[in-house]
Amino acid sequence: DQQVKQNSPSLSVQEGRISILNCDYTNSMFDYFLWYKKYPAEGPTFLISISSIKDKNEDGRFTVFLNKSAKHLSLHIVPSQPGDSAVYFCAASGNFNKFYFGSGTKLNVKP
Amino acid sequence: SQTIHQWPATLVQPVGSPLSLECTVEGTSNPNLYWYRQAAGRGLQLLFYSVGIGQISSEVPQNLSASRPQDRQFILSSKKLLLSDSGFYLCAWSGDDMNTEAFFGQGTRLTVV
Numbered sequence: 001d002q003q004v005k006q007n008s009p010s011l012s013v014q015e016g017r018i019s020i021l022n023c024d025y026t027n028s029m030f031d032y033f034l035w036y037k038k039y040p041a042e043g044p045t046f047l048i049s050i051s052s053i054k055d056k057n058e059d060g061r062f063t064v065f066l067n068k069s070a071k072h073l074s075l076h077i078v079p080s081q082p083g084d085s086a087v088y089f090c091a092a093s094g095n096f097n098k099f100y101f102g103s104g105t106k107l108n109v110k111p
Numbered sequence: 112s113q114t115i116h117q118w119p120a121t122l123v124q125p126v127g128s129p130l131s132l133e134c135t136v137e138g139t140s141n142p143n144l145y146w147y148r149q150a151a152g153r154g155l156q157l158l159f160y161s162v163g164i165g166q167i168s169s170e171v172p173q174n175l176s177a178s179r180p181q182d183r184q185f186i187l188s189s190k191k192l193l194l195s196d197s198g199f200y201l202c203a204w205s206g207d208d209m210n211t212e213a214f215f216g217q218g219t220r221l222t223v224v
Contacts (some may be wrong), residue, residue: 031210041218043203043218044155044217046214051210089112089155093210095209097205097207097209098145099145099213100158100168101154101155103153103154104155
């Protein structure tokens with residue numbers, strides 16, 4: 001039973017526009033949320049995170065939004081660049097420090 | 112700075128053969144260590160995690176086992192591989208404090224034939 005879900009397996013966006021990747025979770029004990037970027041045949045690399053005490057965290061072109069009541073978070077990339085094309089994983093952890101990942105969304109940014 | 116090493120990068124093994132994948136972390140002490148598997152359509156599945164030497168927790172029943180013989184060494188093993196063990200295996204570490212990130216190795220592509 002997946003505790004973290006990414007319901008969109010793929011997303012295609014034009015260069016310069018906004019990319020919005022979504023993630024839902026079911027476990028109310030999660031209190032830390034992360035986004036990772038992954039290229040084929042490589043390990044995921046950490047992008048940005050947010051604690052449950054916040055509803056927004058921004059780092060350059062990347063912003064993560066958290067809606068605890070809806071158990072939903074999203075990653076916004078503005079402006080999107082072709083180099084952003086990769087698979088993006090949402091992850092969540094709690095006081096047990098195990099990380100649970102979604103199934104990923106493949107982002108394609110078209111030049 | 113901390114680094115994580117995972118090897119081999121690719122491995123082709125016959126059904127019924129044993130498996131040993133190794134992961135080591137440098138530049139930190141007492142890390143939490145993890146083994147994940149990436150399977151098509153299921154994202155990254157947590158297989159094992161460890162908070163200290165000899166302390167292993169399994170997340171899912173399977174044909175695999177893990178061991179942590181040293182503080183910064185994590186090993187994934189199998190006595191007899193199955194076809195269904197094929198996948199992309201990832202080792203990761205995190206600090207032992209709260210609200211921290213996990214950092215991943217480069218992964219091992221295992222193909223069981």
